[in-house]
Amino acid sequence: MTERIFKTHKSSKVEYSFTPIKRERLRESLCLSSCLLAPPLTKKKNNMEVATIQRFQCSSWIDLRTFEGKPRGSLRYSLRFNEDKRLKVVSLALDKRRDHRLRSVSDNNSSVLETGSLLHSPSDEEQILKLLQRKAEEVKPYLNGRSIYLVGMMGSGKTTVGKIMAGALGYTLFDSDTLIEQAMNGTSVAEIFEHFGESVFREKETEALKKLSLTYHQVVVSTGGGAVIRPINWKYMHKGISIWLDVPLEVLAHRIAAVGTDSRPLLHDDESEDIYTAALNRLSKIWDGRGEAYNNANARVSLENIALKLGYKSVSDLTPTEIAIEAFEHVQSYLDNKDGIARPDGL
Ligand SMILES: Nc1ncnc2c1ncn2[C@@H]1O[C@H](COP(=O)(O)OP(=O)(O)OP(=O)(O)O)[C@@H](O)[C@H]1O
Ligand SMILES: O=C(O)C1=C[C@@H](O)[C@@H](O)[C@H](O)C1
Numbered sequence: 229m230t231e232r233i234f235k236t237h238k239s240s241k242v243e244y245s246f247t248p249i250k251r252e253r254l255r256e257s258l259c260l261s262s263c264l265l266a267p268p269l270t271k272k273k274n275n276m277e278v279a280t281i282q283r284f285q286c287s288s289w290i291d292l293r294t295f296e297g298k299p300r301g302s303l304r305y306s307l308r309f310n311e312d313k314r315l316k317v318v319s320l321a322l323d324k325r326r327d328h329r330l331r332s333v334s335d336n337n338s339s340v341l342e343t344g345s346l347l348h349s350p351s352d353e354e355q356i357l358k359l360l361q362r363k364a365e366e367v368k369p370y371l372n373g374r375s376i377y378l379v380g381m382m383g384s385g386k387t388t389v390g391k392i393m394a395g396a397l398g399y400t401l402f403d404s405d406t407l408i409e410q411a412m413n414g415t416s417v418a419e420i421f422e423h424f425g426e427s428v429f430r431e432k433e434t435e436a437l438k439k440l441s442l443t444y445h446q447v448v449v450s451t452g453g454g455a456v457i458r459p460i461n462w463k464y465m466h467k468g469i470s471i472w473l474d475v476p477l478e479v480l481a482h483r484i485a486a487v488g489t490d491s492r493p494l495l496h497d498d499e500s501e502d503i504y505t506a507a508l509n510r511l512s513k514i515w516d517g518r519g520e521a522y523n524n525a526n527a528r529v530s531l532e533n534i535a536l537k538l539g540y541k542s543v544s545d546l547t548p549t550e551i552a553i554e555a556f557e558h559v560q561s562y563l564d565n566k567d568g569i570a571r572p573d574g575l
Contacts, residue, residue: 356549356550356553357549359553360553360556363396363557363560364393366556367556370559370564371559374445374469375399375441375444375467375468376399376448376449376468376471376559377465377471378448378449378451378471378473378555379465379472379522379525380472381475381511381515382453382484382492382511383475383480383483384480385473386450389473389551389552390403390449392549393448393555394447394448396552397446397448398446399446399448400447401449402444402447402448402450404433404436404450405417405450408420408432408452411432417452417493418493421493422493430457430458433455433461434460434461434464437449437451437464440464441464442464449465449468453514456518456524456525457517457518457521462524466526469526469527469562471526471528471558472522472523472525472527472529473529473531473551474522474529474531474532475543476532477511477515478508479531480511481511484511485502485503494514495507495510495511527558527561528558529551529555529558531551534546534554538550
């Protein structure tokens with residue numbers, strides 16, 4: 229199993245270019261999602277965003293919040309019906325986007341339009357945000373108050389995607405690294421590693437996960453990349469639903485190279501190579517030591533699989549919101565299988 233996943237990571241031909249347009253698109257997408265889902269964010273909203281947000285707030289989605297537990301019987305079937313409708317909407321939106329891509333490529337008659345450089349149109353963004361909210365409402369009864377633990381390598385997007393999932397569910401997001409820093413009177417993760425060593429950090433990490441799992445419900449937890457290595461941590465994380473964000477190492481190295489390794493002590497290196505190569509080498513070594521442990525998660529959200537499913541050429545085309553939607557799908561399907569298939573009343 230490790231072998232297979234390792235190969236996936238190693239051999240993936242990920243085209244990941246952060247063109248200025250792509251970076252701007254991501255920023256816009258993140259800003260739009262965050263403004264919508266996490267009101268305290270102070271980013272300035274433009275008129276289009278405000279209009280979109282207002283439309284969301286007044287929409288007439290089915291409100292499942294009054295239902296406790298996993299949906300049963302006819303409710304379950306009506307969810308399926310809605311899901312079918314949703315899929316039709318998605319596939320229309322995707323067809324439209326694919327058409328647009330093909331048109332753009334032939335218009336330009338060049339290969340400039342590697343998928344990463346295309347913008348989602350505002351209406352695409354709207355569709356995607358609507359889907360996210362609808363998916364969150366659908367998955368909530370299945371969760372029945374259970375928390376979600378996001379696991380994954382450093383830079384896999386646990387915090388970014390977690391924020392979107394929490395906002396859509398009306399859950400609170402916790403970042404276990406931040407909790408550890410708070411428990412250590414504001415000492416940063418990098419300083420904890422430097423002054424006390426990794427073992428103290430791991431102890432604190434276990435304490436944080438224990439407290440979260442025993443005290444809180446309805447939270448999304450962005451765990452530290454190494455939380456998976458201690459079996460005791462799984463005991464706590466399995467009190468909720470754990471989701472592994474599986475991102476190719478090359479993509480992680482690009483992300484990390486873009487922001488630097490200051491806050492990630494395990495990636496500090498002797499600077500003898502360029503930052504991307506150094507990060508990739510360090511990540512590969514770390515992966516060798518813990519790749520298998522991620523399989524303990526209840527579900528795996530593979531960015532390569534999502535990109536394939538959505539017809540994207542590159543993993544870097546995926547927005548965090550699209551990843552969040554897929555994560556909800558996985559939560560739902562995991563809980564569906566785990567809790568058994570419900571049948572309509574009387575059958
Ligand atoms: N889908 C995405 N596409 C492009 N960049 C992304 C995506 N998701 C996250 N990022 C960027 O990657 C970097 C790491 O993301 P984030 O902090 O969410 O990861 P993490 O898994 O919480 O990391 P860590 O475990 O190291 O704290 C950030 O700069 C973020 O903006
Ligand atoms: O992958 C890891 O082991 C780590 C990831 C970060 O989130 C921090 O928890 C810390 O830097 C260790």
